[in-house]
Amino acid sequence: MYESTSNAVSLPNDIARIQACIDNPLDRSAIGKKKIAGVIGDVPSSYSKSPSLWNGAFRALGLDAVYLPFDVPDSRLQALVAALRKAEHLMGVSVTVPHKTTIMPYLDDLDEQAKQINAVNTVLRTGDGRLVGYNTDGKxxxxxxxxxxxxxxxxxxxxxxxxxxxxxxxxxxxxxxxxxxxxxxxxxxxxxxxxxxxxxxxxxxxxxxxxxxxxxxxxxxxxxxxxxxxxxxxxxxxxxxxxxxxxxxxxxxxxxxxxxxxxxxxxxxxxxxxxxxxxxxxxxxxxxxxxxxxxxxxxxxxxxxxxxxxxxxxxxxxxxxxxxxxxxxxxxxxxxxGMLIAQAAHAFFHMICRPYLDKLGLYHSETYRRIFKVMFEVW
Ligand SMILES: NC(=O)c1ccc[n+]([C@@H]2O[C@H](COP(=O)([O-])OP(=O)(O)OC[C@H]3O[C@@H](n4cnc5c(N)ncnc54)[C@H](OP(=O)(O)O)[C@@H]3O)[C@@H](O)[C@H]2O)c1
Known part of the structure; x- marks a missing residue:
């Protein structure tokens, strides 16, 4: 668990609760009051490409949002999910090795296909704070x-x-x-x-x-x-x-x-x-x-x-x-x-950021093409 109290104290409450469950320090200056998305895994902060892909797309579209890695061991996964449920600025998260199946019992609902596959790679936080699991790897x-x-x-x-x-x-x-x-x-x-x-x-x-x-x-x-x-x-x-x-x-x-x-x-x-x-x-x-x-x-x-x-x-x-x-x-x-980018662009556009894009009038095919192109370029 990351223990810098000076960082944790000055973070907004919902981020401080997330910080208490994870091993990597969150960058306070990068968060501010932004909307949040992220990736849950063992150590995504050390290898995951997702933060650079998503943050590149956020920047290109001018969205006030940030994508963060969450390094969490099995023992604190349930606590992290509870913290995410309470995080009002959270839009959703991706899930990677080794938590894709172990996270399922902690979620509020599961899409039929995720149930069938018995693994989740995307979690949406709904407007009323419920966490719903999906799987888009195959697509x-x-x-x-x-x-x-x-x-x-x-x-x-x-x-x-x-x-x-x-x-x-x-x-x-x-x-x-x-x-x-x-x-x-x-x-x-x-x-x-x-x-x-x-x-x-x-x-x-x-x-x-x-x-x-x-x-x-x-x-x-x-x-x-x-x-x-x-x-x-x-x-x-x-x-x-x-x-x-x-x-x-x-x-x-x-x-x-x-x-x-x-x-x-x-x-x-x-x-x-x-x-x-x-x-x-x-x-x-x-x-x-x-x-x-x-x-x-x-x-x-x-x-x-x-x-x-x-x-x-x-x-x-x-x-x-x-x-x-x-x-x-x-x-x-x-x-x-190509698979990572295809499922990231899909999760970004159709799922995690959809309500935000809708609100800005950006939920249309040109935005999808832009996300895809930017993610390929920033790889
Ligand atoms: N490009 C993308 O978008 C994308 C998306 C998802 C995953 N991936 C990649 O796909 C890979 C699998 O991910 P996952 O989520 O399916 O992981 P997982 O659920 O942990 O499954 C791991 C798989 O690897 C096998 N394995 C592990 N150690 C082995 C060994 N020593 N010899 C033979 N087989 C071994 C396991 O076999 P057992 O059942 O015998 O343990 C199991 O089939 C990862 O490398 C991940 O990064 C890429």
């Missing part, structure tokens, strides 16, 4: 692969109708993507692989009605499946930059791993974290596993037909090991930048 993903990105004339995928797709991962983002894909694949089949096979099996059960051909496969079956599909999507955290904390307080990183093969990195107790020494200790303990993962991935990438697209939800790093292996073996690749 953002589809938009990013089916619409030409700025500067391009063709989309990453012309049509998903009838395409066979391999989805790696079955966490919050994967579930949202799977529901959206299931609606558009028609007779194409969706293969879902997850480290924990139960999660893939249960996701397949849930989308069975929309996608009768959906099937869960083991991580060890990725190699076979990947050579038979038109599109491979990584929606797992394999390849994600930065240090990750497991629920039992251990630290690790998945950045050197490709999604095409298993990853069993070393886990180091948080109490042993010593900056650069952590990286050295972690790397020497994980090196042979990384080498095995990368070797298997290179070999597989070389055997995948050239027409198969490699798409990753991750945008940090911009090119994951999975995408690098895809590109260097001759495939088309796409990272998660």
């Amino acid at each position: 953002g993903f589809l938009e990013s692969i089916q619409t030409p990105q700025p500067g391009q004339t063709r989309p990453f995928v012309e049509t998903l109708k009838g395409m066979d797709v391999l989805l790696i991962g079955a966490g919050g983002a994967a579930r949202s993507v799977a529901f959206s894909l299931a609606e558009v694949l028609h007779n194409g089949s969706l293969l879902i692989s997850n480290r924990t096979s139960e999660a893939a099996l249960s996701l397949v059960e849930q989308i069975r009605e929309l996608s009768p051909d959906a099937r869960a496969i083991e991580e060890g079956e990725i190699a076979q499946a990947a050579t038979r599909v038109g599109l491979i999507i990584n929606s797992s955290t394999k390849g994600q930059g930065g240090i990750r904390k497991t629920r039992d307080g251990k630290l690790t990183t998945l950045e050197p791993y490709s999604a095409l093969a298993p990853a069993n990195p070393a886990l180091i107790p948080e109490s042993e974290y010593r900056g650069a020494e952590f990286h050295r200790a972690w790397l020497s303990a994980s090196l042979s596993d990384i080498e095995a993962n990368n070797r298997a991935s290179w070999k597989l990438a070389l055997s995948i037909p050239l027409e198969t697209g490699f798409s990753d939800l991750i945008y940090h790093p911009e090119e994951t090991v999975f995408l690098r292996h895809g590109r260097l073996s001759g495939h088309r690749t796409l990272n998660g930048k």
